[in-house]
Amino acid sequence: MDMAQGGYVNVVLVTGGSSGLGKAMCERLSALGHRVYGTGRKPEQDPSGYHLLAMDISDSASVEKAVGEILQREGRIDVVVNNAGLGIQGAVEDVDPELALRLFDVNVLGAHRVCRAVLPGMRTRKQGTIVQISSIAANFGLPYRGFYSASKAALDRWTEAMRVELKPFGIRVVTVQPGEFRTRIADSRLRPQRIGEAYLERYEKAMAVLNGSLHYSRDPAELSAVIARIIRDPRPRTIYRVAQGVQKLSVLAKKLLPGHAFERMVAKHYE
Numbered sequence: 676m677d678m679a680q681g682g683y684v685n686v687v688l689v690t691g692g693s694s695g696l697g698k699a700m701c702e703r704l705s706a707l708g709h710r711v712y713g714t715g716r717k718p719e720q721d722p723s724g725y726h727l728l729a730m731d732i733s734d735s736a737s738v739e740k741a742v743g744e745i746l747q748r749e750g751r752i753d754v755v756v757n758n759a760g761l762g763i764q765g766a767v768e769d770v771d772p773e774l775a776l777r778l779f780d781v782n783v784l785g786a787h788r789v790c791r792a793v794l795p796g797m798r799t800r801k802q803g804t805i806v807q808i809s810s811i812a813a814n815f816g817l818p819y820r821g822f823y824s825a826s827k828a829a830l831d832r833w834t835e836a837m838r839v840e841l842k843p844f845g846i847r848v849v850t851v852q853p854g855e856f857r858t859r860i861a862d863s864r865l866r867p868q869r870i871g872e873a874y875l876e877r878y879e880k881a882m883a884v885l886n887g888s889l890h891y892s893r894d895p896a897e898l899s900a901v902i903a904r905i906i907r908d909p910r911p912r913t914i915y916r917v918a919q920g921v922q923k924l925s926v927l928a929k930k931l932l933p934g935h936a937f938e939r940m941v942a943k944h945y946e
């Protein structure tokens with residue numbers, strides 16, 4: 676049996692391996708000795724240590740082609756990290772249904788397409804690990820990012836159901852909710868064509884708070900270390916929150932505080 680540093684050599688697929696958190700995961704996991712395939716919509720040549728394949732997670736044929744290529748080369752996929760995703764900004768009223776659908780097609784259905792492509796092989800072998808990169812934002816309806824919160828909350832709910840469904844097949848499903856990390860996610864957020872006059876001032880203030888957040892200085896390598904631990908762990912937890920203490924505390928505060936009191940805190944944060 677091949678051995679990576681600290682365990683078995685896994686064949687790992689990381690969607691969105693071309694940038695940010697996914698790129699850091701590809702670098703870390705390949706340095707540990709795993710056989711890593713990252714993906715991007717228009718990948719350039721393979722970086723050193725791992726492969727980059729073309730995959731658009733909003734296109735089933737593209738997902739199946741990339742998964743097929745890995746299976747042909749390696750004969751199996753042990754671990755999938757569903758990391759590719761997009762942000763969105765804009766008041767709920769300003770986001771038109773087409774834009775919201777574009778986001779859901781990537782953040783909710785993209786990971787679903789990838790799961791459907793890899794699960795037949797994992798079920799046959801009665802083993803596999805799927806790690807879903809959600810967000811701490813899934814826990815709250817964040818103002819001016821309502822559809823981002825909603826997309827990650829939707830991802831978490833079907834993931835929860837799938838975890839129970841896959842347990843009899845020996846397949847482990849783990850949710851990871853990162854806080855803010857230094858990546859290019861802010862630049863690629865979807866945006867409505869027009870920000871309504873009614874929201875403009877508050878929206879701009881909230882975006883200034885968000886984009887100025889010191890938390891965005893966190894190194895993606897921190898998250899990739901957690902992913903490496905999850906893969907190695909024989910009994911991973913159902914959910915990992917990799918966020919600043921205050922963000923993790925907010926999840927608890929939402930459970931404990933009366934609704935209006937918690938939402939006053941949220942509004943104040945973005946003023």
Ligand SMILES: NC(=O)c1ccc[n+]([C@@H]2O[C@H](COP(=O)([O-])OP(=O)(O)OC[C@H]3O[C@@H](n4cnc5c(N)ncnc54)[C@H](OP(=O)(O)O)[C@@H]3O)[C@@H](O)[C@H]2O)c1
Pocket residue numbers: 690691692693694695696697714715716717730731732733758759760761762781808809810811852853854855856857858859860861863
């Ligand atoms: N950074 C944060 O603070 C943070 C916090 C919480 C959660 N997250 C989540 O972490 C994940 C990674 O985000 P990031 O911060 O690393 O952002 P990023 O630097 O913008 O990277 C996003 C990745 O997703 C890929 N991607 C986007 N749309 C895609 C599509 N339709 N098909 C295939 N790949 C697609 C991009 O690849 P190409 O553009 O090359 O195709 C890129 O590799 C996302 O799911 C995000 O929601 C990030």
